[in-house]
Amino acid sequence: MTRYAKQILDLINQSDRHMTAEQIFLELKKSEPKVVQATVYNNLNTLWENGMIRKLSVTGSPDRYDKVYRHDHLICKKCGTLSDIAFHDITGDLEKQLGEGIISYDLNIFYLCPKCRGKSE
C-alpha cells in the first residue's frame, strides 16, 4: 500500500460526501501538493479492483467513490443529489433465487428530493 493509496483510502473512509476523482484529487493536494490527477485515477482503480472502495456510476455525473460498508443510495431523479440509506441486506434472498456466487449488489432508489419536489414544474 503506497503513500498516496493510503491517503486516498482514508479520504474516502473519513468523508461523508460521495466524491468524484477530481474532488479527491483536490483534497489530497492539500496535504500532497505535488500529486497529479493520473495518480489519483490509478490509485482509485487499484483500490476499487481490490474491493477496498466502491465506485458509483450515476448518469450525468462523473464516477463517485464511496466506502464499502453495506448501504444503499437514494438519488434525486432531477438534480442527482445522492444520499445514503440502509435498506435491509437482501443478499440472502438473492442467493436463494440465483444461487451462490454473488459478490455484491448496488441498490439505487430514485425519488424527488424535497427541494426538487417544491418546484413542481
Add this chain to the structure above:
Amino acid sequence: MTRYAKQILDLINQSDRHMTAEQIFLELKKSEPKVVQATVYNNLNTLWENGMIRKLSVTGSPDRYDKVYRHDHLICKKCGTLSDIAFHDITGDLEKQLGEGIISYDLNIFYLCPKCRGKSE
C-alpha cells in the same frame, strides 16, 4: 413523437441487447442512412426524461439503454457482461421504510459470469 424517436424506441423495445447510443445509431442507420449521432443522443435523452426508456450507467462502458418493464441486472464484475434477471419487486418494502414518493429503483447484482469464473487467475 417524431419519426426517429419512434424508431429508436422500437429498436430498444425489440432488442434483447443492452445497446449503447453508438450501437443504436448504427442500427438506426440501416433504415435511416442520413441520421446523425447527435439526433440519437437527443432522442435518447428525451425518451429517457419522459420515462419511456431506462438508462443504465455501468462503470467502464458508455451508458446503455433498456426497456422499462421491471427487471434487474446481473453484471459480471470482471468482464462487465450484463444480463437480465427478475428479482421480486421491492417497491412496497422500500415505501414502507422510506415513505411514498419512490419513482423507481435500480438493482444491479455483481457476480462472476461462468466464463470469468473459469479463468480464476
Add this chain to the structure above:
DNA sequence: TATTATAATTAGAATAATTCTAAAATCAAG
C-alpha cells in the same frame, strides 16, 4: 395555400472524464 411559429435535425466544434505512453522517480530485495 401562404405564412408564421415551433420543434427537430444536422455538422462539426467543444467539453469533460478518463486512459495511455514513455520517461523519471521511488522502493524493495539481494
Add this chain to the structure above:
DNA sequence: CTTGATTTTAGAATTATTCTAATTATAATA
C-alpha cells in the same frame, strides 16, 4: 550499492457526450 519492479509524472490521446448555430421539417394559423 545494484538490479528489478512498481509507482508517479507530464502531457498527449481517446471517448462519450453535449453544445452551437444554421437548416430543415412539422404544425398551426390566417
